[in-house]
Structure formats: C-alpha cells, structure tokens
Amino acid sequence: MKNLPAIAALVFSVALLAALSVFLSLAVSGIQRSGECLHLTQARWQEVETPGFSAPPASLDSRSLPQTWHAAALPLSLHPSAKALATPAAVITWVRLDVDGAQSVAESRVLYGARLKTDGPIAIYINGKLMYRAQQRGQQWNSLFTPLWVSLEPGINDAPVREILIRLERTPSYAVAVSSLWLGPADALRGRYQIRRWLQQGLPGMLNAAFLAVGIFGLFVWLRRRHDPGYLLFFNLSAIAFAAHLHYYVDLPIAHDWFGWVVLNSFCWLLTTVHFFLRLLHGRPLRWLGRGMIAASLLIGVASLPLPWALPNTAPLLAMFYAVELLMAMVVGIVGGICTWRSSQEGRLMVVGLAICVLLGISDWAMHNNVASPEGWFLGAYTNGVTFIFFGLLMYRRYVNAIEEVEQVNASLAERLRLREAELEQSHQRLREIEQRQLLSDERQRLMQDMHDGLGSTLISAIRSVEQGRMRDTEVSQLLKDCMDDLKLAIDSMEPVEADLLLLLATLRFRLEPRMESANVALIWDVKELPALDWLDPSSALNILRIVQESVANILRHTRATAIRVATAVDGTGVQVVIDDNGQGFDVAATLWRGGGRGLQNQQRRAQAIDGRVAWVSGETGTRFTLWLPLQRGDLVST
Amino acid sequence: MESPAAGQTAPLIHVAIVEDDLGFRRALTEAIEGAQDIRLAGIAGTRAEGLKLLQGAPTDVLLVDLGLPDGSGIDVIKAAVQQWTSCSVMVATNFGDETHVIRSIEAGASGYLLKDSSPAKIVDEIRNLASGGSPISPIIARQVLARFRQIGVGGASPPIAPDETPQLLSAREKEVLELITKGFTANEIARLMSLSPFTVRSFVRRIYSKLNVTSKAEAIYEARNQGILDG
Numbered sequence: 008m009k010n011l012p013a014i015a016a017l018v019f020s021v022a023l024l025a026a027l028s029v030f031l032s033l034a035v036s037g038i039q040r041s042g043e044c045l046h047l048t049q050a051r052w053q054e055v056e057t058p059g060f061s062a063p064p065a066s067l068d069s070r071s072l073p074q075t076w077h078a079a080a081l082p083l084s085l086h087p088s089a090k091a092l093a094t095p096a097a098v099i100t101w102v103r104l105d106v107d108g109a110q111s112v113a114e115s116r117v118l119y120g121a122r123l124k125t126d127g128p129i130a131i132y133i134n135g136k137l138m139y140r141a142q143q144r145g146q147q148w149n150s151l152f153t154p155l156w157v158s159l160e161p162g163i164n165d166a167p168v169r170e171i172l173i174r175l176e177r178t179p180s181y182a183v184a185v186s187s188l189w190l191g192p193a194d195a196l197r198g199r200y201q202i203r204r205w206l207q208q209g210l211p212g213m214l215n216a217a218f219l220a221v222g223i224f225g226l227f228v229w230l231r232r233r234h235d236p237g238y239l240l241f242f243n244l245s246a247i248a249f250a251a252h253l254h255y256y257v258d259l260p261i262a263h264d265w266f267g268w269v270v271l272n273s274f275c276w277l278l279t280t281v282h283f284f285l286r287l288l289h290g291r292p293l294r295w296l297g298r299g300m301i302a303a304s305l306l307i308g309v310a311s312l313p314l315p316w317a318l319p320n321t322a323p324l325l326a327m328f329y330a331v332e333l334l335m336a337m338v339v340g341i342v343g344g345i346c347t348w349r350s351s352q353e354g355r356l357m358v359v360g361l362a363i364c365v366l367l368g369i370s371d372w373a374m375h376n377n378v379a380s381p382e383g384w385f386l387g388a389y390t391n392g393v394t395f396i397f398f399g400l401l402m403y404r405r406y407v408n409a410i411e412e413v414e415q416v417n418a419s420l421a422e423r424l425r426l427r428e429a430e431l432e433q434s435h436q437r438l439r440e441i442e443q444r445q446l447l448s449d450e451r452q453r454l455m456q457d458m459h460d461g462l463g464s465t466l467i468s469a470i471r472s473v474e475q476g477r478m479r480d481t482e483v484s485q486l487l488k489d490c491m492d493d494l495k496l497a498i499d500s501m502e503p504v505e506a507d508l509l510l511l512l513a514t515l516r517f518r519l520e521p522r523m524e525s526a527n528v529a530l531i532w533d534v535k536e537l538p539a540l541d542w543l544d545p546s547s548a549l550n551i552l553r554i555v556q557e558s559v560a561n562i563l564r565h566t567r568a569t570a571i572r573v574a575t576a577v578d579g580t581g582v583q584v585v586i587d588d589n590g591q592g593f594d595v596a597a598t599l600w601r602g603g604g605r606g607l608q609n610q611q612r613r614a615q616a617i618d619g620r621v622a623w624v625s626g627e628t629g630t631r632f633t634l635w636l637p638l639q640r641g642d643l644v645s646t
Numbered sequence: 647m648e649s650p651a652a653g654q655t656a657p658l659i660h661v662a663i664v665e666d667d668l669g670f671r672r673a674l675t676e677a678i679e680g681a682q683d684i685r686l687a688g689i690a691g692t693r694a695e696g697l698k699l700l701q702g703a704p705t706d707v708l709l710v711d712l713g714l715p716d717g718s719g720i721d722v723i724k725a726a727v728q729q730w731t732s733c734s735v736m737v738a739t740n741f742g743d744e745t746h747v748i749r750s751i752e753a754g755a756s757g758y759l760l761k762d763s764s765p766a767k768i769v770d771e772i773r774n775l776a777s778g779g780s781p782i783s784p785i786i787a788r789q790v791l792a793r794f795r796q797i798g799v800g801g802a803s804p805p806i807a808p809d810e811t812p813q814l815l816s817a818r819e820k821e822v823l824e825l826i827t828k829g830f831t832a833n834e835i836a837r838l839m840s841l842s843p844f845t846v847r848s849f850v851r852r853i854y855s856k857l858n859v860t861s862k863a864e865a866i867y868e869a870r871n872q873g874i875l876d877g
Binding site: 491495499504505507509510521525 | 785
C-alpha cells in the first residue's frame with residue numbers, strides 16, 4: 008500500500024486525459040450528423056486554355072461555357088496532357104456539380120471538401136453567383152493541407168443550391184485534383200472539417216514546435232558537453248526539420264521562391280545530418296557516402312536556386328528533386344541500417360525511424376503528383392512526429408540508463424567504501440593487537456627483571472641460609488616479610504596511578520607503615536601537591552618505588568634514626584622527593600666506592616633509567632636523600 | 647547474639663570466618679584467642695558451608711575469602727548483606743589490590759584484611775570494623791573517587807527507584823578520599839580536618855555503603871536496559 012499515492016496520481020492523470028478526449032469527441036460529434044448532408048460525388052469537367060490568369064467574373068452562367076463536359080466521379084485527378092505543354096500560358100479547369108437533393112435553408116449551410124488542388128486562383132460559383140475565392144496570387148504553401156470550407160449564410164443565399172461551379176486556374180504542367188464535396192448544415196460538417204484541419208495542420212505544427220524545443224534542449228546540453236557532438240547534431244536536425252515542415256501550416260504564397268528553396272533543400276540537409284548522426288552511432292567513417300550526401304545537397308541547392316538564370320521552378324522539376332531526395336533517404340537508411348544493425352541499438356531505432364519517414368515522404372510525393380487520391384493525407388507532415396518519437400525513445404533510454412548507472416556507481420562506491428572501512432578496521436585491529444602484545448612483552452620483561460634482581464635473589468639466599476641452618480626463624484621470617492613487601496610494591500606498580508607521583512608515594516607509605524611502626528620510627532609526611540608526570544608508566548613507577556623503598560630500608564637498617572621526614576617539592580623543570588632522617592650519617596663517597604654500597608648504586612642506576620638523579624647529603628645529625636625527577640622526559644617529548 | 651552483661655567494659659565481638667586456607671585460619675584463630683573481647687563464632691571452609699552458616703545466628707563481623715574451592719566468596723558477601731543486616735563483612739585478601747577490594751565493597755563488604763597482617767593488626771582491624779570504621783588504601787581511595795566521578799558525569803540520567811538512587815559524595819567525604827590518595831593516615835586527616843580519627847574511619851564506611859548502593863542501582867539499571875526487569 009506504500010505506492011498508493013503514486014497509483015492515485017497515475018489514475019488521476021490518465022482520467023483527465025480521457026475526459027478531455029471525450030469532450031473533444033463530443034465537440035466534433037457533428038460527424039454523426041453527416042447523414043443530413045449531401046455527399047456530392049458526381050461532376051462534369053472541361054478545360055479551357057487561356058493566355059494567362061484572369062479575374063473570375065462576379066456571376067457566370069454555366070451555359071455560357073463550351074458544352075464539352077466530361078462526366079467523372081469525385082474525387083477527381085487530372086494529369087496535365089502532353090499536348091497542352093506546348094502552347095498555352097494557362098488553363099482553366101471547370102468542374103460542375105449538379106445538386107438534386109432538397110436542402111433546408113433555415114440554418115447556415117457550408118460546402119466542405121478535403122482539398123482543391125491547383126496552382127492558380129480558385130473561384131466557386133453557387134447557382135451562378137461567385138461565392139468564394141482563394142489563391143488569388145497563386146498557390147499558398149499551406150493550401151494543399153487546408154480543407155475547403157465555404158459558408159452559405161441564410162439570408163444571403165436563401166435559395167437551395169442547384170449548381171456548384173468550380174473554376175480552377177493552373178499552369179499547363181500542374182496536375183489538378185478535386186476531392187468529393189459535402190453540402191449541409193455547418194454544425195454537421197464542422198467536426199469533419201476540424202479533424203481534418205487539425206490532423207493536417209495543427210498536430211504537425213505542435214510536433215514541429217515540440218521537436219524544435221527538444222532540439223534547443225539538446226543545444227544547451229551540448230554547450231555544457233562540447234565533446235559530445237551528438238547533441239549539436241540533434242539541435243541541427245531539429246532546426247532543419249523545423250524549416251522543412253513549416254510549409255504545412257505557414258500561409259505564404261508559393262511564389263516566395265526563397266522559402267520554397269529552403270523547404271526543398273532542408274530535406275537534403277536533414278538527410279545529411281541524419282547520415283552523420285548514424286555515423287556517430289555506428290562509428291564507421293563511410294567517407295564516400297558523407298561526401299556524396301554533401302555533394303548531392305550542394306548540387307540540388309544550386310540547381311534549385313530561385314535566380315533568373317537557374318532552372319525554372321516548375322512542378323515536374325520539383326517532383327524530380329523530391330524523387331532524388333527520397334532516393335538519398337533510402338540510401339542513407341539502408342547503408343546506415345547495415346552498418347548499425349549489429350553494433351548499436353540506438354542506431355537501429357534511428358534507421359527504423361528513418362524508414363518510416365521515407366514511407367511517409369513517399370506518400371507525400373504520391374499526393375503531390377496525383378498518384379494518390381486527393382482525399383488522402385499528406386503524411387509527410389508526421390515525419391517530425393516520428394523523429395520526435397524515436398529521438399524521445401533514444402533520450403528516454405539514455406536517461407533511464409544514466410540514472411541506473413548512477414545508482415549502480417553509487418552502490419558500488421558504497422560497497423567499496425564499506426570494504427575499505429572493514430580493511431582499515433582490520434589493520435587497525437592488527438596494529439592494536441601488535442601494540443598489546445608489545446606492551447605485554449615489555450611488562451613481562453620488566454617484572455622478570457624485578458623478580459630476578461630482588462625477590463628471586465632474596466628468596467634463593469633465604470633458602471640457602473635455611474638449608475645450611477645458619478639462620479634463626481625470626482631472621483627467615485624477616486627475610487620473607489621483605490620479599491612480601493617487594494611483591495606488594497611490584498603489584499602496586501601495576502595499579503593505574505595516572506601520572507600522580509603523590510599517589511605512588513602514598514601507596515609506598517601505606518605498604519611501609521607497619522614496618523616503620525614496628526621499628527619505632529616516626530614518619531613525618533610533609534608532601535605537597537605535584538604536577539602530573541605524564542611519563543609515569545608501570546615500569547618507571549616500579550623504579551621510583553624501589554628507589555624510595557631502598558632509601559627507607561637503608562635508614563631503618565643502618566642509621567638508628569627515630570624520625571623520617573618525607574617531603575615533595577617542585578623545582579624548575581622537575582620535582583623532588585626529599586627523605587630526611589635524624590640518624591647517624593655516613594660517608595657517601597666512600598660507601599659508593601666500596602662494594603657494600605650496592606644499594607646506593609642500584610638507586611643511581613634506577614634513577615638514570617628514568618632520566619632522574621639521586622643525591623645524598625650526610626652529616627652527624629642525619630642524612631638528606633633527594634630524588635629528582637624531570638617533569639618531561641626527552642624520549643617522550645620527541646614522540 | 648549475646649548481650650553484654652551490665653558492668654562489662656567492652657562488649658564481645660563475635661566473628662565468623664569463611665576461609666579454606668588452613669594456615670590463615672590458624673593464624674586468625676590464634677590472634678582471636680589472644681584477644682579478650684573477640685570470639686570466634688563460626689568457621690566455614692567452602693562457599694556452600696559459608697551460605698549455610700548464614701542460616702544461623704548473625705555475628706558482628708564476617709570474614710570472607712574470595713577464592714573458595716567451590717565458588718566465589720562474593721556470593722557469600724552478597725548473601726550476608728541480605729541475611730545478616732547488622733553484620734560487618736570483611737574480605738580477606740593477599741595484597742589488598744584494587745580489583746578484589748572494589749568488587750567486594752560493591753558486593754557489600756565494609757572492609758578488607760591483608761592476610762599477612764600481624765596478629766595485633768588482625769585484632770585491631772576486627773575491632774575497628776566492629777566499631778564502624780573501615781580501612782582504605784590510597785589506590786582504592788583514588789578508584790572510589792573515579793567511580794563517583796563517572797556516576798556524576800554519566801550516571802545521573804538513569805531512572806531508578808528513590809531508595810536506589812546513586813548517592814553522590816559529600817564535599818567532606820571527597821576531601822577525606824583526596825587526602826588519603828596523598829598518603830595521609832586517618833589520624834593525620836583527623837588533625838587536618840579537625841575531626842576525630844573515628845569519624846574519619848566512619849566516613850570511609852559511609853562511602854563504601856554508597857558505592858554498594860550505587861553498584862546495585864547500576865546493576866538494576868543495566869538489568870532494566872536489557873529487559874530483565876519490568877520498568
């Protein structure tokens with residue numbers, strides 16, 4: 008049910024269009040009433056040669072014409088006779104329709120026909136009176152596509168129509184044609200008229216405009232994507248097609264020769280453009296065909312130039328030009344089809360479109376040359392529609408493909424990103440594991456070293472002493488207690504002290520307190536807040552603990568002091584831990600020199616390992632031990 | 647529990663122990679026998695025996711070892727807090743390291759005893775605990791501070807029943823803890839803050855019980871988050 012709104016929108020849009028078409032078909036429903044009308048399908052005709060075009064008289068009695076009528080059925084196509092070509096400047100074709108049926112004159116009547124085809128002026132007489140004139144300056148460009156519509160208003164022509172006389176002037180070489188006619192109420196015939204007019208002029212005009220609009224869109228696409236000439240060719244195509252189809256609805260006298268030249272030649276240009284377009288799709292150069300197309304276009308262009316010295320702009324010549332153009336279209340279509348059929352689906356589409364256009368063009372040619380009935384349709388007007396539909400299909404395919412491609416690219420990008428992230432995470436994990444392993448290994452080594460130097464060796468000497476029976480129980484117990492202290496400090500060094508030296512000292516005090524109490528030594532705890540030592544890791548923490556522990560142990564063991572003062576201070580680039588006692592002093596230099604000062608040497612070594620210093624100042628009244636530690640360590644600053 | 651007879655100077659402290667290490671049991675027994683005011687009221691060697699012991703009459707102090715042959719002493723501590731509400735639970739530990747002690751305190755213990763303590767120290771600690779004091783080391787003080795800092799930052803939001811609301815440390819409690827991390831003893835802190843040493847020790851007991859309540863609240867919050875308990 009998620010796409011319910013979409014379905015609703017679709018149904019609404021389709022319903023709207025359906026309703027519109029119902030309204031339109033109701034509006035032209037006059038077709039249903041054509042039963043009330045007279046369909047005139049019988050006529051008589053004759054041709055009169057004249058020295059030139061002349062104005063039709065206001066009224067004319069058909070009996071005044073020569074009585075050489077030929078009976079014929081409508082629609083009527085008259086081909087120029089070979090003998091007529093020689094002499095006259097113009098010919099008048101008279102077509103007479105006798106109306107027998109009764110007609111109501113209460114409402115306005117009209118005379119309707121698909122078309123009257125001639126290149127000279129047209130005049131229509133009703134009951135001998137001139138009622139309608141057209142093409143007074145010769146043929147109009149749109150006249151072949153405009154149906155005949157003559158209103159006979161009540162009051163002006165009250166009498167029923169008895170005779171319709173059509174006067175068609177023409178040049179001797181022109182093929183005249185007359186469709187069948189309808190006489191009846193305007194409302195009954197308007198539908199017929201309007202449908203024919205819309206299909207033959209309105210719709211082609213719309214298609215023409217739409218195609219041009221799409222072409223202009225293509226132009227703007229090309230302006231941003233100059234490397235893609237297809238869009239420029241497409242604009243070119245639409246512009247030429249627009250020019251080539253203007254004559255279906257532009258109301259100009261056909262005597263505008265330059266316009267005719269453009270119309271005629273634009274088909275050549277159109278075909279040349281289509282050829283290059285196809286070449287773009289199938290990728291083969293086909294130089295000879297390209298050159299041939301350009302040469303043919305130039306040749307026809309020059310031959311059809313409306314200049315005094317050029318060939319005369321006559322109907323047979325035009326028919327020949329159009330025949331050549333149709334031939335060119337077939338060549339382009341067939342060659343393009345062969346080249347592109349396998350390689351490009353788009354090319355195939357274009358060739359099919361071109362083939363349809365050629366067929367439509369052939370129908371136009373047949374209409375022009377009276378091969379087809381004059382009631383037929385000029386289907387060439389729809390080549391634009393076909394082109395529009397096929398290019399629309401191309402664009403639709405490209406558009407949909409482009410969207411899908413973008414989606415695929417996005418999806419694959421997301422996938423690649425995911426993979427990359429997973430990879431990164433993995434390598435990060437590996438790095439962390441390595442780091443962890445390194446850390447563990449360091450820690451193990453440190454503890455091993457400490458156990459080896461301190462706890463291990465003390466235990467071994469204790470075991471040996473006990474085995475040799477040289478030690479009393481209390482001494483063994485004391486030794487083991489020392490070991491326990493060592494162990495506790497090793498464990499404390501692993502607790503997180505978070506760069507807090509004071510916390511480390513506090514821990515040491517907490518551990519050593521019982522020993523001092525039992526030794527009856529007073530401890531003066533005189534510490535001050537210290538800045539954080541960022542380098543204080545478990546390894547350096549153990550070193551500091553051991554240094555201070557050794558110091559306190561020395562005091563308890565050797566000095567007979569009764570009070571120990573532990574103080575801290577900040578000193579420039581470092582901190583100090585000061586331990587004072589009030590016991591008997593000792594000769595620092597001598598003790599360090601002698602082997603017996605191994606404890607002091609150990610303190611020195613451990614201090615150096617953490618970039619610190621130890622110092623002793625000893626006198627009669629006591630000793631001051633100082634441990635100096637840097638606020639920052641060189642190797643840490645550099646990393 | 648026996649009530650002290652009128653006229654006696656100090657009331658008897660009854661102690662029960664749950665400990666499988668025979669050496670420590672003997673050391674403990676000897677230390678207690680040396681003291682006039684302490685009686686050993688019961689001994690258990692396993693977790694199961696310890697839990698059974700709790701069915702009997704409550705003692706004043708219960709000493710529990712964490713590593714029992716049939717399970718963790720933590721279970722015994724939790725059960726004791728439930729069943730012997732007036733009893734002070736103490737955990738026996740080799741090193742007094744942060745991991746063991748903090749876990750025990752969160753389970754409801756009020757103190758800890760280092761197994762290598764001297765007999766004098768052992769009876770001292772028992773008396774101290776029975777009278778409402780609790781021991782603490784600098785590292786554990788730092789750890790407790792860190793726990794409450796976490797609660798202050800992230801733990802204020804969980805919706806918890808009023809009696810289980812995590813209680814924050816008072817300014818004085820915090821000050822005491824901070825002085826401990828700097829290495830000052832209870833007596834020194836008492837002097838620095840003009841309190842009695844006993845008050846300082848009872849401060850620590852109060853802090854421990856807050857940690858216990860907090861850990862319970864956190865456990866309940868976690869359980870609710872995981873849908874074990876209904877809101």
